[in-house]
Amino acid sequence: MGKVFREVGVFRELTTFIRHIFPSPFIPRISDVPRRLKRFYGSGDLHFITCSCYQRRPLLDTPERRDLFLIVLEDVRRRYELVVVGYVVMPEHFHLLVSEPQTGTPSTVVQALKLGFARRLLVRAAQYEVGDTCSHIWQRRFYDFNVWTERKRVEKLRYIHENPVKRGLVEKPEDWRWSSFRAYAYGEIGPVRINDWRVLKMKVRAV
Numbered sequence: 001m002g003k004v005f006r007e008v009g010v011f012r013e014l015t016t017f018i019r020h021i022f023p024s025p026f027i028p029r030i031s032d033v034p035r036r037l038k039r040f041y042g043s044g045d046l047h048f049i050t051c052s053c054y055q056r057r058p059l060l061d062t063p064e065r066r067d068l069f070l071i072v073l074e075d076v077r078r079r080y081e082l083v084v085v086g087y088v089v090m091p092e093h094f095h096l097l098v099s100e101p102q103t104g105t106p107s108t109v110v111q112a113l114k115l116g117f118a119r120r121l122l123v124r125a126a127q128y129e130v131g132d133t134c135s136h137i138w139q140r141r142f143y144d145f146n147v148w149t150e151r152k153r154v155e156k157l158r159y160i161h162e163n164p165v166k167r168g169l170v171e172k173p174e175d176w177r178w179s180s181f182r183a184y185a186y187g188e189i190g191p192v193r194i195n196d197w198r199v200l201k202m203k204v205r206a207v
Protein backbone atom coordinates (compact mmCIF):
# COMPACT_ATOMS: atom_id res chain seq x y z
CA MET A 1 0.00 0.00 0.00
CA GLY A 2 2.90 2.32 0.70
CA LYS A 3 3.95 2.04 -2.91
CA VAL A 4 0.46 2.87 -4.15
CA PHE A 5 0.33 6.08 -2.17
CA ARG A 6 3.82 7.01 -3.15
CA GLU A 7 3.04 6.62 -6.85
CA VAL A 8 -0.15 8.62 -6.70
CA GLY A 9 1.86 11.19 -4.74
CA VAL A 10 4.46 11.34 -7.49
CA PHE A 11 1.80 12.01 -10.06
CA ARG A 12 0.20 14.70 -7.94
CA GLU A 13 3.51 16.46 -7.47
CA LEU A 14 4.16 16.26 -11.16
CA THR A 15 0.84 17.75 -12.22
CA THR A 16 1.17 20.43 -9.57
CA PHE A 17 4.51 21.58 -10.85
CA ILE A 18 3.43 21.40 -14.48
CA ARG A 19 0.34 23.46 -13.69
CA HIS A 20 2.51 25.89 -11.84
CA ILE A 21 4.68 26.50 -14.89
CA PHE A 22 2.03 26.14 -17.57
CA PRO A 23 -1.48 26.69 -16.27
CA SER A 24 -3.41 25.02 -19.04
CA PRO A 25 -6.72 23.18 -19.02
CA PHE A 26 -5.44 20.14 -20.90
CA ILE A 27 -3.33 18.88 -18.00
CA PRO A 28 -5.46 16.42 -16.05
CA ARG A 29 -6.26 17.06 -12.42
CA ILE A 30 -5.48 14.28 -9.99
CA SER A 31 -9.20 13.47 -9.87
CA ASP A 32 -9.13 12.83 -13.64
CA VAL A 33 -6.43 10.23 -13.34
CA PRO A 34 -7.75 6.72 -13.80
CA ARG A 35 -7.71 4.83 -10.53
CA ARG A 36 -5.86 1.94 -12.12
CA LEU A 37 -2.83 4.14 -12.57
CA LYS A 38 -1.77 3.02 -9.12
CA ARG A 39 -1.19 -0.45 -10.47
CA PHE A 40 2.06 0.40 -12.19
CA TYR A 41 5.25 -0.52 -10.48
CA GLY A 42 8.96 -0.27 -10.91
CA SER A 43 10.76 2.56 -9.25
CA GLY A 44 8.24 5.06 -10.56
CA ASP A 45 11.11 7.42 -11.26
CA LEU A 46 11.42 9.52 -14.34
CA HIS A 47 14.53 9.21 -16.46
CA PHE A 48 16.34 12.12 -18.04
CA ILE A 49 18.02 10.62 -21.07
CA THR A 50 20.62 12.26 -23.27
CA CYS A 51 22.01 10.74 -26.41
CA SER A 52 24.35 12.24 -28.99
CA CYS A 53 24.96 11.60 -32.63
CA TYR A 54 28.13 9.84 -33.67
CA GLN A 55 31.10 12.08 -32.86
CA ARG A 56 28.56 14.80 -32.12
CA ARG A 57 28.02 15.34 -35.80
CA PRO A 58 24.90 17.38 -36.60
CA LEU A 59 22.99 14.47 -38.10
CA LEU A 60 19.69 15.90 -36.87
CA ASP A 61 20.25 19.29 -38.42
CA THR A 62 17.37 19.28 -40.89
CA PRO A 63 13.66 19.64 -40.13
CA GLU A 64 13.00 16.43 -42.09
CA ARG A 65 15.35 14.41 -39.92
CA ARG A 66 13.98 15.82 -36.69
CA ASP A 67 10.46 15.07 -37.93
CA LEU A 68 11.55 11.53 -38.72
CA PHE A 69 13.07 11.17 -35.27
CA LEU A 70 9.80 12.22 -33.64
CA ILE A 71 7.84 9.72 -35.74
CA VAL A 72 10.15 7.00 -34.46
CA LEU A 73 9.88 8.29 -30.88
CA GLU A 74 6.07 8.13 -31.03
CA ASP A 75 6.27 4.63 -32.45
CA VAL A 76 8.61 3.54 -29.64
CA ARG A 77 6.43 5.24 -27.01
CA ARG A 78 3.44 3.19 -28.11
CA ARG A 79 5.32 -0.06 -28.54
CA TYR A 80 7.13 0.02 -25.20
CA GLU A 81 4.31 1.79 -23.37
CA LEU A 82 6.12 4.57 -21.63
CA VAL A 83 5.11 8.07 -20.67
CA VAL A 84 6.95 10.85 -22.44
CA VAL A 85 6.98 13.83 -20.08
CA GLY A 86 9.27 16.02 -22.15
CA TYR A 87 11.59 15.91 -25.14
CA VAL A 88 13.77 18.01 -27.38
CA VAL A 89 15.55 17.12 -30.59
CA MET A 90 18.68 19.18 -31.16
CA PRO A 91 20.92 19.15 -34.26
CA GLU A 92 23.35 16.64 -32.74
CA HIS A 93 21.64 15.16 -29.70
CA PHE A 94 18.32 14.64 -27.99
CA HIS A 95 16.96 14.74 -24.46
CA LEU A 96 14.01 12.82 -23.12
CA LEU A 97 12.23 12.92 -19.79
CA VAL A 98 10.33 9.64 -19.63
CA SER A 99 8.79 7.12 -17.29
CA GLU A 100 10.03 3.58 -17.14
CA PRO A 101 8.39 1.58 -19.92
CA GLN A 102 5.82 -1.14 -19.36
CA THR A 103 7.82 -3.35 -21.70
CA GLY A 104 11.59 -3.54 -21.30
CA THR A 105 13.82 -0.98 -19.61
CA PRO A 106 14.88 2.59 -20.35
CA SER A 107 17.93 1.09 -22.00
CA THR A 108 15.92 -1.08 -24.42
CA VAL A 109 13.79 1.95 -25.24
CA VAL A 110 16.85 4.00 -26.18
CA GLN A 111 18.24 1.14 -28.25
CA ALA A 112 14.94 0.79 -30.11
CA LEU A 113 14.86 4.52 -30.73
CA LYS A 114 18.43 4.66 -32.00
CA LEU A 115 18.04 1.62 -34.20
CA GLY A 116 14.61 2.60 -35.51
CA PHE A 117 15.81 6.06 -36.48
CA ALA A 118 19.07 4.80 -38.01
CA ARG A 119 17.24 2.24 -40.13
CA ARG A 120 14.71 4.69 -41.45
CA LEU A 121 17.31 7.32 -42.09
CA LEU A 122 19.59 4.94 -43.95
CA VAL A 123 16.72 3.46 -45.94
CA ARG A 124 15.69 6.98 -46.88
CA ALA A 125 19.22 7.82 -47.86
CA ALA A 126 19.55 4.51 -49.74
CA GLN A 127 22.70 3.77 -47.79
CA TYR A 128 21.41 0.85 -45.84
CA GLU A 129 23.89 -1.90 -45.19
CA VAL A 130 23.40 -4.73 -42.79
CA GLY A 131 25.58 -4.33 -39.73
CA ASP A 132 26.09 -0.64 -40.31
CA THR A 133 22.79 0.53 -38.94
CA CYS A 134 23.59 2.37 -35.76
CA SER A 135 27.31 2.75 -35.47
CA HIS A 136 27.70 5.82 -37.65
CA ILE A 137 24.58 7.60 -36.53
CA TRP A 138 24.72 7.47 -32.72
CA GLN A 139 27.26 7.49 -29.97
CA ARG A 140 27.31 4.13 -28.31
CA ARG A 141 26.73 5.52 -24.84
CA PHE A 142 23.79 7.41 -23.57
CA TYR A 143 23.24 9.15 -20.26
CA ASP A 144 20.42 8.22 -17.94
CA PHE A 145 19.79 10.35 -14.89
CA ASN A 146 17.12 9.25 -12.42
CA VAL A 147 14.79 12.12 -11.64
CA TRP A 148 12.96 11.58 -8.41
CA THR A 149 12.53 14.98 -6.82
CA GLU A 150 10.21 17.74 -7.90
CA ARG A 151 13.12 20.14 -8.05
CA LYS A 152 14.94 17.92 -10.53
CA ARG A 153 11.85 17.38 -12.66
CA VAL A 154 11.32 21.13 -12.95
CA GLU A 155 14.98 21.65 -13.70
CA LYS A 156 15.15 18.98 -16.40
CA LEU A 157 11.92 19.96 -18.14
CA ARG A 158 13.04 23.58 -18.19
CA TYR A 159 16.44 22.58 -19.45
CA ILE A 160 14.85 20.57 -22.26
CA HIS A 161 12.60 23.43 -23.36
CA GLU A 162 15.30 26.10 -23.05
CA ASN A 163 17.95 24.12 -24.90
CA PRO A 164 17.19 25.48 -28.42
CA VAL A 165 17.11 29.04 -27.05
CA LYS A 166 20.39 28.68 -25.17
CA ARG A 167 21.96 27.33 -28.32
CA GLY A 168 20.75 30.32 -30.30
CA LEU A 169 18.60 28.26 -32.66
CA VAL A 170 15.46 30.25 -31.84
CA GLU A 171 14.50 33.25 -29.73
CA LYS A 172 11.73 31.59 -27.74
CA PRO A 173 11.11 27.96 -26.76
CA GLU A 174 7.80 27.93 -28.65
CA ASP A 175 9.65 28.65 -31.89
CA TRP A 176 11.36 25.27 -31.82
CA ARG A 177 8.92 22.71 -33.17
CA TRP A 178 10.92 19.70 -32.03
CA SER A 179 10.31 19.93 -28.32
CA SER A 180 7.39 19.30 -25.99
CA PHE A 181 7.14 22.99 -25.11
CA ARG A 182 4.20 23.78 -27.40
CA ALA A 183 2.22 20.87 -26.02
CA TYR A 184 2.64 22.30 -22.52
CA ALA A 185 2.15 25.94 -23.39
CA TYR A 186 -0.68 25.68 -25.91
CA GLY A 187 -2.04 22.16 -25.49
CA GLU A 188 -1.02 21.40 -29.06
CA ILE A 189 -1.22 17.83 -30.22
CA GLY A 190 2.30 17.26 -31.43
CA PRO A 191 3.86 14.30 -33.20
CA VAL A 192 4.65 12.73 -29.84
CA ARG A 193 1.93 12.34 -27.27
CA ILE A 194 3.07 13.58 -23.90
CA ASN A 195 1.87 12.71 -20.41
CA ASP A 196 -0.34 9.86 -21.52
CA TRP A 197 -0.32 8.12 -18.16
CA ARG A 198 -2.96 5.63 -19.26
CA VAL A 199 -0.29 3.44 -20.82
CA LEU A 200 0.83 2.48 -17.33
CA LYS A 201 -2.55 1.23 -16.20
CA MET A 202 -2.26 -2.36 -17.33
CA LYS A 203 0.81 -3.25 -15.33
CA VAL A 204 0.11 -5.87 -12.69
CA ARG A 205 2.79 -7.17 -10.41
CA ALA A 206 3.40 -10.91 -10.72
CA VAL A 207 3.26 -12.49 -7.30
Ligand code: NI
Nearest residue numbers: 090093095163
Ligand atom coordinates in the same frame (compact mmCIF):
# COMPACT_ATOMS: atom_id res chain seq x y z
NI1 NI B 1 21.30 19.56 -24.67
